[in-house]
Amino acid sequence: MDYTFQWGVALRYLPDLLQGAWVTFHLTFIGFWTGLVVAVFLAVGQLYGSVRLRRAISAYVVFFTNTPSLVTAFFIFYGLPEIGILWSPYVCVLVNLVLNAGAFLTDVIRGGVASVRVAEMEAAETLGFSMLQKIRYVIVPHVAKVLYAPISNLYIVFILGSALAAIFGVEELTGTAFNIASETFRTIEIYSLAAAIYVVMTVVASVVLALVGRLAFRVRARVL
Amino acid sequence: MAQIELRGVSARYPSGGQVLDGVSLVVDKGEVVSIIGPSGSGKSTLLRVLVGLLPPSAGEVWLDGSRLDYADRKALTAARARLAIVFQQFNLFQNMTALDNVTVTPVKIRREPKASARARGEALLRRVGLGDKLGAYPDELSGGQQQRVALARALALGPEILLLDEVTSALDPEMVNEVLDAIRDLANEGITMLIVSHEMAFVREVSDRVVMMADGAVVETGPPGQIFDAPRTERCREFVSKILRH
Amino acid sequence: MPEGLLGQLEVFFTWQNALLWLRATGTTVAMAVVGCGVGFVLANLLVLVRTWPSRWLLPLRVLIVLYVEVFRRIPFLVLIFLVLFTTRALGLHMPLFAVACVTVTVTATAFIAEIVRAGYESVHRNQWESAAVMNFGRLRTVALVVLPQAWTVIVPPAFSYFVMFIKETSLASQVGVYELMQAGKYFNNVGVSPFLAFGTCLAIYFALSYPLTRVGWRIERRLAHRFRRTSPAEPLAAPPVVGP
Numbered sequence A: 001m002d003y004t005f006q007w008g009v010a011l012r013y014l015p016d017l018l019q020g021a022w023v024t025f026h027l028t029f030i031g032f033w034t035g036l037v038v039a040v041f042l043a044v045g046q047l048y049g050s051v052r053l054r055r056a057i058s059a060y061v062v063f064f065t066n067t068p069s070l071v072t073a074f075f076i077f078y079g080l081p082e083i084g085i086l087w088s089p090y091v092c093v094l095v096n097l098v099l100n101a102g103a104f105l106t107d108v109i110r111g112g113v114a115s116v117r118v119a120e121m122e123a124a125e126t127l128g129f130s131m132l133q134k135i136r137y138v139i140v141p142h143v144a145k146v147l148y149a150p151i152s153n154l155y156i157v158f159i160l161g162s163a164l165a166a167i168f169g170v171e172e173l174t175g176t177a178f179n180i181a182s183e184t185f186r187t188i189e190i191y192s193l194a195a196a197i198y199v200v201m202t203v204v205a206s207v208v209l210a211l212v213g214r215l216a217f218r219v220r221a222r223v224l
Numbered sequence B: 001m002a003q004i005e006l007r008g009v010s011a012r013y014p015s016g017g018q019v020l021d022g023v024s025l026v027v028d029k030g031e032v033v034s035i036i037g038p039s040g041s042g043k044s045t046l047l048r049v050l051v052g053l054l055p056p057s058a059g060e061v062w063l064d065g066s067r068l069d070y071a072d073r074k075a076l077t078a079a080r081a082r083l084a085i086v087f088q089q090f091n092l093f094q095n096m097t098a099l100d101n102v103t104v105t106p107v108k109i110r111r112e113p114k115a116s117a118r119a120r121g122e123a124l125l126r127r128v129g130l131g132d133k134l135g136a137y138p139d140e141l142s143g144g145q146q147q148r149v150a151l152a153r154a155l156a157l158g159p160e161i162l163l164l165d166e167v168t169s170a171l172d173p174e175m176v177n178e179v180l181d182a183i184r185d186l187a188n189e190g191i192t193m194l195i196v197s198h199e200m201a202f203v204r205e206v207s208d209r210v211v212m213m214a215d216g217a218v219v220e221t222g223p224p225g226q227i228f229d230a231p232r233t234e235r236c237r238e239f240v241s242k243i244l245r246h
Numbered sequence C: 001m002p003e004g005l006l007g008q009l010e011v012f013f014t015w016q017n018a019l020l021w022l023r024a025t026g027t028t029v030a031m032a033v034v035g036c037g038v039g040f041v042l043a044n045l046l047v048l049v050r051t052w053p054s055r056w057l058l059p060l061r062v063l064i065v066l067y068v069e070v071f072r073r074i075p076f077l078v079l080i081f082l083v084l085f086t087t088r089a090l091g092l093h094m095p096l097f098a099v100a101c102v103t104v105t106v107t108a109t110a111f112i113a114e115i116v117r118a119g120y121e122s123v124h125r126n127q128w129e130s131a132a133v134m135n136f137g138r139l140r141t142v143a144l145v146v147l148p149q150a151w152t153v154i155v156p157p158a159f160s161y162f163v164m165f166i167k168e169t170s171l172a173s174q175v176g177v178y179e180l181m182q183a184g185k186y187f188n189n190v191g192v193s194p195f196l197a198f199g200t201c202l203a204i205y206f207a208l209s210y211p212l213t214r215v216g217w218r219i220e221r222r223l224a225h226r227f228r229r230t231s232p233a234e235p236l237a238a239p240p241v242v243g244p
């Protein structure tokens, strides 16, 4: 083996990698939670909308959940300029993230709402709840409980998935690692360091989400 | 000679407090001993200790004059090879038919020829009245039927010692008599039996000796006549009078 | 949309190109099949060791828990570079396809191990106890009693992960594996409109993923309630929601 490890060199770039991790954080934070807002609207549309609206939403969900986000990213990145739309790589990747997260989350939310048992709704009916009251006291608490774990889990998945931004030149964690590795040739050290930062980031995210879930929604989630 | 001897056995579940508290008990070869006592008194736990699922926290278990070392896997395996148990919840393998439940250990573990094990399994299931349910899965059987499969499974092991936990609880009166007959046959064959039961008529009928337990300890031991008609301790009298009123 | 698009169709849809796409599709599927297949076997081994009740294996168990936690938290793209450069540094000049397969295996093992463990936990303790009392031994208990009951809980999410990895391996194009995504990039580079190049790519991925997802649903529905479980299936630490 003619590769000698030089962790010192890699560690010198730690601040740059952390800078990249910050970009990864806000990229996924903005993208994912925007996607969640989109998904809530779409899920409501899918449950209560007209047939045509439902079909359109289904088509969107089925399309994005069955294609790799890398390919949709390429489509956006190289396709949009052809029709005269010029976005920065960050915006392209962010839009792609919102579109993908929106689709996956719509699916998850719809499943959760569908799982509100008929019995619970009937109970609310006999208590004479109005539609708004039903949503407030029956659907939302139940759905929050059911959905919290899968949504938290998807958030982690999307943090990892955001690494594809590197391919389009966004200097997030993986992109920064790319650049440093090709400058210094300390490939194994740099990528290991980046991987370690991803592990720490996602563990922190899991713990924070579990705590929030416990405090806000009384969801007993396993932290790891 | 004592086939089973418990000397001051105490036990606790990892999650809970003391369940058995210094139980001493001797069962001779070929003897049928019944354990009675209120719910939660530790009867099932005692059987779990005997089959090595729960090592005692204090005290010793002796089988045929040798101390059972729970840390020694070989010794435990050897002891289990001579024992059979029918659990209170039957614990049938959910992925196997009634017949497979009965034959799996003889065939897969003891390497007996398949054909003879099968024939014996079928005979045993017929003996407990399940000749028409050989291919049924546990979740297709009633509680009483599952209980009888579990009994057949235990008998298929040809044990020297048979432990029965509430083996008549899910049976109808007709079936209770069948099982009673089967147990009497087994006793005549010299199989040692430890039976946990709430069925007092059954206990009186079948046992040589009765052990009354309460709060994880033995309260009184004696022949059925003594325990049911002239108990010597207040605790036992109270328990017996309560159940005999039914 | 550029007017050139229609004109390109004729040049684009040739036999030769169709064969290229077909080969790329084969590579994409092969990476997922090999990675998940080997991963499935390894995951079962890991869970077997992880649940083996022996004090001597404790260090190994800790390593397995760490492995499972860590490798579910590293992006595929970073991992494939790590595998590539590490194998090169070790002097192993594996073909790029093999590098990608190893990467899928490494992650799939971690993901599927979690699923298999949840499957084990869905089998009631009394099944293990019955087997122990009848001297089954660990391996026979798992083979004869636990896995036959657990597989109804294991197969559906494992299958979803397989479908996920078909999509995930598009990232293998970054190290130069000639799979679907790479084919898309190639056609885009030689002047085919990105709508056509990446559109074909999307269509093929969709044609793979959508029917397989439906097959997964059918498997799930068929396996549900196969065995009455005395305990409800433990929730997965990571519920089988599968990402893009």
Ligand SMILES: Nc1ncnc2c1ncn2[C@@H]1O[C@H](COP(=O)(O)OP(=O)(O)OP(=O)(O)O)[C@@H](O)[C@H]1O
Binding pocket: B013, B014, B015, B016, B019, B037, B038, B039, B040, B041, B042, B043, B044, B045, B046, B088
């Ligand atoms: N797995 C377990 N973990 C913790 N505690 C247990 C467990 N199983 C039983 N116990 C406790 O041990 C005590 C004795 O239980 P055991 O099952 O031996 O009673 P029992 O005499 O068989 O009762 P029953 O007649 O209702 O079957 C009970 O208080 C029970 O709560």
Ligand SMILES: [Mg+2]
Binding pocket: B043, B044, B045, B088, B165
């Ligand atoms: Mg009991």
